Each structure stands twice: as structure tokens, then as C-alpha cells.
Amino acid sequence: MDKLKQRIREEGKIRGVNEILKVDSFLNHQIDPAFLTEIGGAFREKFDGVPVDKILTIETSGIGIAVAAAPAFGNVPVLFAKKNKTKNIAGDVFISQVESFTQDRRPYNIFVSKEFLHPGEKVLLMDDFLANGSALAALIDIAQQAGAQVMGAAIVVEKTFQPGGKLIREKGIRVESLARIAEMSEEKGVIFAE
Amino acid sequence: MDKLKQRIREEGKIRGVNEILKVDSFLNHQIDPAFLTEIGGAFREKFDGVPVDKILTIETSGIGIAVAAAPAFGNVPVLFAKKNKTKNIAGDVFISQVESFTQDRRPYNIFVSKEFLHPGEKVLLMDDFLANGSALAALIDIAQQAGAQVMGAAIVVEKTFQPGGKLIREKGIRVESLARIAEMSEEKGVIFAE
Numbered sequence: 001m002d003k004l005k006q007r008i009r010e011e012g013k014i015r016g017v018n019e020i021l022k023v024d025s026f027l028n029h030q031i032d033p034a035f036l037t038e039i040g041g042a043f044r045e046k047f048d049g050v051p052v053d054k055i056l057t058i059e060t061s062g063i064g065i066a067v068a069a070a071p072a073f074g075n076v077p078v079l080f081a082k083k084n085k086t087k088n089i090a091g092d093v094f095i096s097q098v099e100s101f102t103q104d105r106r107p108y109n110i111f112v113s114k115e116f117l118h119p120g121e122k123v124l125l126m127d128d129f130l131a132n133g134s135a136l137a138a139l140i141d142i143a144q145q146a147g148a149q150v151m152g153a154a155i156v157v158e159k160t161f162q163p164g165g166k167l168i169r170e171k172g173i174r175v176e177s178l179a180r181i182a183e184m185s186e187e188k189g190v191i192f193a194e
Numbered sequence: 195m196d197k198l199k200q201r202i203r204e205e206g207k208i209r210g211v212n213e214i215l216k217v218d219s220f221l222n223h224q225i226d227p228a229f230l231t232e233i234g235g236a237f238r239e240k241f242d243g244v245p246v247d248k249i250l251t252i253e254t255s256g257i258g259i260a261v262a263a264a265p266a267f268g269n270v271p272v273l274f275a276k277k278n279k280t281k282n283i284a285g286d287v288f289i290s291q292v293e294s295f296t297q298d299r300r301p302y303n304i305f306v307s308k309e310f311l312h313p314g315e316k317v318l319l320m321d322d323f324l325a326n327g328s329a330l331a332a333l334i335d336i337a338q339q340a341g342a343q344v345m346g347a348a349i350v351v352e353k354t355f356q357p358g359g360k361l362i363r364e365k366g367i368r369v370e371s372l373a374r375i376a377e378m379s380e381e382k383g384v385i386f387a388e
Contacts, residue, residue, distance in 0.1 A: 024307060024309075024310070025309075029274065029276065029307055030271050030272070030273045030307075030310040031257075031260075031261060031264075031271065031272040031273070031274070032269075032271060033264035033265065034264075034269040037265075059253070059254045060254050060257065060274075060276075063225075063257045063258050064257050064258065064260075064261040064272065064274075066225075066258075067225060067230065067257075067261045067262050070225075070227035070228075075227045075228040076227075077227070078224070078225040078227055078258070079223065080225070080254075080258075082254075112223075113223055115218070115219075116218070116219070116224040
């Protein structure tokens with residue numbers, strides 16, 4: 001998606017070499033709703049003709065993307081996996097562990113209520129970034145626990161220099177990314193794959 | 195908003211007396227995107243003619259609502275306050291503390307990058323629930339730190355038996371809620387105000 005690449009080039013903030021890319025001006029902190037709707041349309045094009053009963057994502061950044069994309073998928077329900085088990089959620093949940101690559105590196109659990117994910121449901125996974133693939137692997141695990149059918153993963157930005165994309169595709173999951181970053185540094189900027 | 199009250203009556207799960215209301219089937223875990231769009235339209239009606247430059251909300255549940263509501267407000271940017279300071283955010287932020295009424299009751303900080311909130315900006319606050327008002331008070335604090343103008347707070351569900359609504363209105367902030375719950379219990383169900 002050329003417009004996405006352009007916005008990453010113009011607005012993305014890079015720190016380190018292949019380390020941090022912030023796209024906080026339109027995706028992860030401030031959100032550009034009209035642009036997210038376009039991203040949703042681009043996802044629908046990538047998964048043209050693929051039946052989708054439900055979009056499954058993960059808090060926090062996935063939610064806005066999934067809600068904005070839903071109209072392009074016939075306004076199917078959006079389900080987001082939660083990160084902390086608060087008193088507001090019942091006990092009957094699918095749980096999976098996510099390895100963390102942030103500062104403290106403590107793994108955390110995500111969960112989805114069994115009430116909202118069912119055998120045979122055709123689920124499209126959606127997230128902002130695909131890097132190490134640990135969050136996406138946990139979403140796949142949860143979908144499989146439920147007996148749901150994973151139709152694919154729709155990703156806004158894939159970092160191809162990290163192993164997530166390969167890992168998830170090796171599980172037989174179709175991954176479609178709108179921008180694939182091969183390399184990034186403060187010096188060179190963002191270099192896209194292909 | 196009658197349809198909202200109806201869905202709360204039919205799908206809401208109550209625990210205790212005036213304690214927990216879960217609307218996980220369409221708002222807080224699973225999201226009904228078309229219904230959230232209707233909620234956005236209802237917010238626009240409530241704030242008819244009020245100029246809005248930006249919607250300010252807070253992760254997690256506010257994000258889906260704000261993104262779905264944005265088209266009714268001319269697709270203004272959505273900015274969500276973050277709860278954890280990870281390495282993905284720069285140092286230059288507005289911070290405010292939120293009192294917590296969940297199990298562990300530890301207060302937490304929310305923050306917004308100074309880059310995305312400016313003096314004079316007309317900001318509409320948005321959130322799913324208004325109960326004790328601590329999250330909303332922190333959003334107001336952040337908007338005021340930025341010198342932004344708070345045009346009001348658009349709330350999906352207000353619990354009028356808790357002090358938040360009164361507290362926020364006493365600050366001179368206009369609060370509009372689509373459903374106001376006066377009382378709730380497993381025995382009586384949900385009783386709406388007015």
C-alpha cells in the first residue's frame with residue numbers, strides 16, 4: 001500500500017538500527033480514522049473473496065484498526081484478546097501466553113471469553129505490527145483452542161528482518177502485510193522489502 | 195438511546211448490587227462495529243453544532259468507540275491516552291494519575307504525547323463507562339495541561355449511583371451519556387435513570 005509506505009517514510013520515527021519504529025501520528029497513539037478505513041479496504045482487497053465471520057485482534061493498537069476495517073468485511077463482529085484478567089471478565093476463557101520483547105521481557109497472558117469464539121467460525125486475525133510474531137502466535141493458539149478456522153492474518157506493518165512472518169507462515173497461516181520493512185535506521189531511514 | 199438500553203437489558207451481565215455490569219458482547223470485549231457507528235451518530239446528535247477538532251479517549255475500551263464515532267465528527271483525529279510507558283513512546287508527554295477502583299486499587303498513570311495535543315484545540319472526550327470519574331478527570335487534566343479546550347465528554351454508559359457524573363459536571367464540563375443507570379442488581383436487573 002503505497003500511501004502507507006509514504007506515511008511511514010514521512011511520519012515514522014526510527015530509533016536505533018532495526019529497533020524501534022514509531023508511527024504514533026496515525027496508528028498507535030493518534031489515529032487517523034479515514035486512513036484506517038483505507039487500510040481496512042486494502043485488507044479486504046488482499047483477502048478478496050475470503051469468507052470472514054469475525055475479526056480477532058489484540059488490545060491495544062489492534063482495536064482501532066479492526067473497528068475501522070470491519071465495514072469492509074460486512075461489519076462482522078470484532079473480538080479483541082485482553083491482556084489483563086480484571087474482575088470485569090468471567091472465568092471461562094481461552095488463554096495463551098505471549099513472549100515479550102519489550103524492556104522488561106516478562107511474558108504475559110492474553111485471553112478471550114469462550115462465549116465469543118466458536119468451533120468452525122472463520123476468523124481473520126488483524127494487528128498493527130508483525131515482528132517476532134509472539135502476539136500473533138498466541139491469537140492463533142486461542143483460535144485453534146476454540147476450534148475456529150484461521151483464514152489469515154492481516155497486518156499493517158511487517159518487519160521482515162524479524163522472524164515473525166516466517167514463523168507464522170510456516171504454521172500454514174496466510175499472512176498479508178500492507179508494508180514490509182526490510183531494514184530501518186536513523187541513518188538510512190526505512191527500506192521496504194521488494 | 196433506546197436501542198442501547200435494550201441491549202444492556204438483554205445482553206448485560208450483572209454481578210452484585212451496583213457493582214459489575216458487563217457488556218462484553220458488543221462494547222468491551224466483542225465489539226459490534228455497526229452498533230458503535232450508531233453510538234457515534236447519537237454522540238453527534240447530543241453535541242450537535244459543537245465544534246470538535248479531536249477526540250480524546252483512553253485505552254482500551256474507548257478506542258473502538260472513538261474510531262467508530264469519528265466519521266460522525268468529520269473524521270477528526272482520535273487520540274488515546276496510554277496506560278503504560280513502554281519504550282515505544284518518547285519522553286515528552288503530559289501525565290496524569292488515575293485512581294483505580296479495580297481489585298488491586300493501585301493508582302496508575304496515563305499519558306499523552308505533547309506532540310498531539312495543542313493549546314486551543316477543541317477536544318471532545320469519549321469513554322465507555324462513567325462511574326467514579328477518575329479516568330475522565332485525568333483526561334480533563336491532560337487536556338488542560340495542554341491548554342486544549344474541553345468541549346464535553348461523550349459517555350456510553352453512566353452509573354448515576356456513583357459520583358463521577360456529578361464530579362465532572364461540577365468542573366463545568368458538559369457530560370452527555372447515552373444510557374444512565376440508576377441502580378442494578380442480579381435481582382432487579384438494570385434500572386435506568388429518568
